[in-house]
Amino acid sequence: MLNYVKALEIRTNKERVEYVKKVLKEKGVQYESQPFRLRLLKGENIIVNQYCTPNSRNQFLITAHTNKYFTSPGANDNASGVSVLLKIAENLRAKNVSENAGIKIVFFDHEDGLAYLDGSTYFVKNVDLSKVSFVLNIDMVGTGSAVAISPRLAKKTDKYTAYLLNFLDRQKIRYLSFDLPPLISEDHVPFIKRVPAISLNLLPKSDMDYLVHWLRAPLLSQIKDWLLLRFNRKNHPMFTMQHRHNELDTSEFIQNESLCLCEKIIMDIVDYHIAQRTSFPKERPFHN
Numbered sequence: 070m071l072n073y074v075k076a077l078e079i080r081t082n083k084e085r086v087e088y089v090k091k092v093l094k095e096k097g098v099q100y101e102s103q104p105f106r107l108r109l110l111k112g113e114n115i116i117v118n119q120y121c122t123p124n125s126r127n128q129f130l131i132t133a134h135t136n137k138y139f140t141s142p143g144a145n146d147n148a149s150g151v152s153v154l155l156k157i158a159e160n161l162r163a164k165n166v167s168e169n170a171g172i173k174i175v176f177f178d179h180e181d182g183l184a185y186l187d188g189s190t191y192f193v194k195n196v197d198l199s200k201v202s203f204v205l206n207i208d209m210v211g212t213g214s215a216v217a218i219s220p221r222l223a224k225k226t227d228k229y230t231a232y233l234l235n236f237l238d239r240q241k242i243r244y245l246s247f248d249l250p251p252l253i254s255e256d257h258v259p260f261i262k263r264v265p266a267i268s269l270n271l272l273p274k275s276d277m278d279y280l281v282h283w284l285r286a287p288l289l290s291q292i293k294d295w296l297l298l299r300f301n302r303k304n305h306p307m308f309t310m311q312h313r314h315n316e317l318d319t320s321e322f323i324q325n326e327s328l329c330l331c332e333k334i335i336m337d338i339v340d341y342h343i344a345q346r347t348s349f350p351k352e353r354p355f356h357n
């Protein structure tokens with residue numbers, strides 16, 4: 070997966086989309102392209118449809134944005150997420166997962182930069198979501214082993230999120246769910262009014278400690294730190310924020326262990342999803 074990150078970080082946004090399609094083609098994974106024009110930009114979402122038919126019930130969507138922020142190499146944000154999703158597409162093929170599995174992998178174009186969640190917004194407006202059960206969006210998963218989830222979760226969650234939290238507990242993986250601060254958004258947002266949807270990031274332990282501290286801080290100091298993040302990123306106390314949306318977001322700081330951890334988390338939910346489907350009552354055969 071680290072090789073995918075290295076291949077993506079030297080590419081422009083358009084080239085990143087082409088690279089994803091090239092890898093899928095090489096691995097024999099079927100996809101469809103969803104070109105779009107929204108607001109200022111033209112873009113292209115890529116939808117892996119090999120493991121899902123339009124009629125599949127209880128669909129599980131796994132998503133990540135392909136674009137980078139202006140001239141940043143975008144290794145962690147979000148070549149990391151794209152690399153993990155390419156590996157998941159490959160894993161599903163190796164496992165001979167059928168087209169009735171109801172699993173869709175979607176690569177969104179133009180999450181940020183001159184855009185605002187353009188790819189995911191277009192997708193939500195133009196794809197039938199009535200059969201979707203859960204959306205897991207992956208963003209910045211190339212460093213650390215603590216899990217951040219947004220939005221902040223209620224005590225009672227959908228069954229996929231409940232399963233994920235249970236898995237993290239069993240694996241003794243530290244996690245925190247929180248609402249993103251103003252002006253920061255991720256691709257789960259266009260979905261949340263329609264279907265259960267979360268974004269998942271990985272963070273180093275020290276970033277998680279800071280985040281916990283920040284969330285408990287008085288509003289004024291929260292705002293001060295948030296301004297620091299916007300205008301003086303390199304001095305931000307969080308490692309992942311120092312390396313976000315700037316020239317420091319390179320593969321040099323990406324850890325293969327983090328990418329593998331993210332792969333493991335997703336594959337575990339995939340197995341749960343498949344087990345759920347096989348336990349559904351089968352339709353009775355028709356006799357005449």
Ligand SMILES: [Zn+2]
Nearest residue numbers: 146147208209
């Ligand atoms: Zn991102």
